[in-house]
Structure formats: C-alpha cells, structure tokens
Amino acid sequence: MKKRTIDDLNDQFAVYLEINRGYSKGTVENYHRSVFRLSTWLEARRNVLYIDEITSADLELFLGTLKNPDGTVFEPTTRHTIISGIRQFFRWAVKYKYLAYDISQNIENPKLKEQLPKSLSxxxxxxxxxxxxxxxxxxxxxxxxxxxxxxxxxxxxxxxxxxxxxxxxxxxxxxxxxxxxxxxxxxxxxxxxxxxxxxxxxxxxxxxxxxxxxxxxxxxxxxxxxxxxxxxxxxxxxxxxxxxxxxxxxxxxxxxxxxxxxxxxxxxxxxxxxxxxxxxxxxxxxxxxxxxxxxxxxxxxxxxxxxxx
Structure with missing residues (x-):
C-alpha cells in the first residue's frame, strides 16, 4: 500500500466528518486543526511525515506540548477538543485501513468541570x-x-x-x-x-x-x-x-x-x-x-x- 502522509489523510478525514458524519463546520475545522497541529509538530520535532511511522510515544510527547506561551497548560476544554480530534482521526484511519491498530486508544481526555451556562436576566x-x-x-x-x-x-x-x-x-x-x-x-x-x-x-x-x-x-x-x-x-x-x-x-x-x-x-x-x-x-x-x-x-x-x- 502507498505510504500516506498525515496531511493528505487529514483532508480526507475532514471530508468524512462533514459528509459521512454530518459534523458541524466548526467541529470539522477544530478537528482538522488539531490533526494539523500534531502533523506540524511531528515533522519538525520527530521527522515523521507518514501515518504509519507514528508511535504512541510520539503522541504522549506531543500532548506534553499543549501549553500556552507562558508555559501554563492549556485549559481542559482546549485540551479536550485537541485530543478528541486526534482520537477521531486515528479511529478513522484504522477503519479505512490506513493503520493496523489505533495508537491513540490509551490517550485519556481531561475531565471537564460541569459549568452552568451563563445568561442574562x-x-x-x-x-x-x-x-x-x-x-x-x-x-x-x-x-x-x-x-x-x-x-x-x-x-x-x-x-x-x-x-x-x-x-x-x-x-x-x-x-x-x-x-x-x-x-x-x-x-x-x-x-x-x-x-x-x-x-x-x-x-x-x-x-x-x-x-x-x-x-x-x-x-x-x-x-x-x-x-x-x-x-x-x-x-x-x-x-x-x-x-x-x-x-x-x-x-x-x-x-x-x-x-x-x-x-x-x-x-x-x-x-x-x-x-x-x-x-x-x-x-x-x-x-x-x-x-x-x-x-x-x-x-x-x-x-x-x-x-x-
């Protein structure tokens, strides 16, 4: 099978989310952006371009970079969105046989605090x-x-x-x-x-x-x-x-x-x-x-x- 780059598959993934799953434009953009963030880091720091070259260790290292410029960790909601996008991407890749198994399956999403919606009187x-x-x-x-x-x-x-x-x-x-x-x-x-x-x-x-x-x-x-x-x-x-x-x-x-x-x-x-x-x-x-x-x-x-x- 032809080796596929993460970026090429990310575009296909976005089409799948929009057409097959009926996700909203905002969700599709957020998930696509999350995978792009991962692929950019992998190429720059790990010299990884192709999806079958990614390891679970790479993902763990990447998650450690989800920080603000001042070094503070992203808010749980932001991390949740990024991780959700990445997990969906790898599930999709396994489903369509671009990967043999899901290397993201052990990644856990941060727990989100239940917040009451803010509103006007x-x-x-x-x-x-x-x-x-x-x-x-x-x-x-x-x-x-x-x-x-x-x-x-x-x-x-x-x-x-x-x-x-x-x-x-x-x-x-x-x-x-x-x-x-x-x-x-x-x-x-x-x-x-x-x-x-x-x-x-x-x-x-x-x-x-x-x-x-x-x-x-x-x-x-x-x-x-x-x-x-x-x-x-x-x-x-x-x-x-x-x-x-x-x-x-x-x-x-x-x-x-x-x-x-x-x-x-x-x-x-x-x-x-x-x-x-x-x-x-x-x-x-x-x-x-x-x-x-x-x-x-x-x-x-x-x-x-x-x-x-």
Whole structure:
C-alpha cells in the first residue's frame, strides 16, 4: 500500500466528518486543526511525515506540548477538543485501513468541570432588545437580537438563514442546524412584525449595492452581502455595551441562546425536553424514549417566552 502522509489523510478525514458524519463546520475545522497541529509538530520535532511511522510515544510527547506561551497548560476544554480530534482521526484511519491498530486508544481526555451556562436576566435581555432599536440599522439588529432571545438559535444558524426560510402565512421559520439537520420553529407575531419592518431596509440595501440576487436574510450595509459570524458577534457586543449590560462574562450570541433557554425554563412553561427540541439538541440516549414534540406544543413553548410581550 502507498505510504500516506498525515496531511493528505487529514483532508480526507475532514471530508468524512462533514459528509459521512454530518459534523458541524466548526467541529470539522477544530478537528482538522488539531490533526494539523500534531502533523506540524511531528515533522519538525520527530521527522515523521507518514501515518504509519507514528508511535504512541510520539503522541504522549506531543500532548506534553499543549501549553500556552507562558508555559501554563492549556485549559481542559482546549485540551479536550485537541485530543478528541486526534482520537477521531486515528479511529478513522484504522477503519479505512490506513493503520493496523489505533495508537491513540490509551490517550485519556481531561475531565471537564460541569459549568452552568451563563445568561442574562429578563431585565437585561429587555435592555438588549431596547438597545438594538436605537442603532442605525435598528430594523435588522432588533430582529437579530430578538431571534437569538426568543428562538435560541445558534449564531451559525442565524447567519445561514435565507429570506425564503420564513413562511409568514404558516408562522414558521426553517432552521438548518448542526449536521444539516432542519427544524421548524414558530415565528411569533412579534417576530413577524420585526421581519416586516426589516424587509424594505434589506431590499433597499441590495438595490443600492447592485446585489438583488442575495438570498441571505441578514446582510451587511456596506456590501449587501450575507453577514458573517464575526460580524454578528461584533454587533451583539456593541448592543450589549450600549445597553449598559454589565456581566462577569462577554455578551455573545451564544450567551443570548443560553438566556433564551434559561428564561423559558425559569419564567415560561417549557420543560427540559421542549427546550432541547427548541435549541436543536439531539441526545441519542433519549431520542428513542421520547416522541417528537408536536408543532402545537412547540408553538406554546415559544409563545410562553416573556420577551414576546
């Protein structure tokens, strides 16, 4: 069999994760980056290029290099991601017979401390929504903030939204989640009013930027193109700062997603199963036990969010 370099196989591995396993883009990039980090170290320090030349001892030595510039060890979450990527890579290599056995099988992931997700209070969430209404692009930014807080979507799901994903007559929006899995969520009257205010602004921007064929729901004002993940994060940070929301953590789209779930659980009528369905969580251990929540139940869950009123 032809000897295969680690980098060549890493590219194939990334395609496998995305196409065969349906992993999210972020996970694929993290795992690919982890294997690339390993291959770079192996070539520079061990003069190893080919996968069949790697030993368990090499992996142990590599793990010892997972440190910050000041010599402190990476946080457990960072080490966990890197090690998970490497272990998945070697399992895949054995499965497709690029290796005879898995040399990573004895590597242990660091134990992660269970941390409660950080979120805003109802009052702080309302401040965010009010602050968004005072911005130059308030129609877009208010809709964006409201979708995060009322529907609890991921930032990747929001930037991936297209205008035709919204079906106002049915009162639903189609969400493309992790692994290309789709779910339909209720678009409440408050969100429908917000989208109706934003549509003319979006249309004007696309006409002025000569980009009428753009399908993205959320576009930037400068170029009339789909907002990027970083662009959305920056907007949310600015909204939080202007709102005077003072927390012991950075306000991000992910924190707004947690805020939605926390408020629903504490203030609304949703149970944990309903919240899991809303957020697009798929837990294999429970999916065989519980039946899928019906659209009527999901509608009542979303409409119970006090931020709708």
């Amino acid at each position: 109802v009052e702080e969430a309302l401040k965010m929504m009010n602050s968004a209404q005072k911005r130059k692009m308030h129609e877009r930014d208010y809709l964006m903030t409201s979708i995060f807080l009322i529907l609890g979507v991921r930032v990747s799901e929001l930037v991936g939204m297209n205008l035709n994903d919204i079906h106002e007559s049915k009162g639903i929006i189609r969400i493309r989640g992790k692994g290309s899995k789709e779910r339909e969520l209720t678009f409440t009257p408050k969100l429908i009013q917000a989208i109706d205010r934003y549509k003319p602004i979006r249309k004007r921007i696309l006409e002025e930027r000569n980009n009428k064929d753009e399908v993205a729901l959320f576009v930037n004002e400068k170029h009339g193109k789909r907002l990027t993940r970083r662009g959305v994060e920056h907007i949310i940070e600015q909204i939080a700062q202007a709102a005077g929301v003072e927390c012991n953590f950075n306000v991000s789209p992910h924190k707004l997603r947690h805020t939605c779930a926390t408020i629903l659980y504490n203030e609304g009528t949703a149970d944990l199963l309903a919240i899991s369905e809303l957020l697009g969580h798929k837990d294999p251990s429970t999916s065989k036990i519980y039946t899928k929540i019906k659209q009527e139940k999901m509608r009542s869950v979303i409409e119970s969010n006090p931020l709708n009123y």
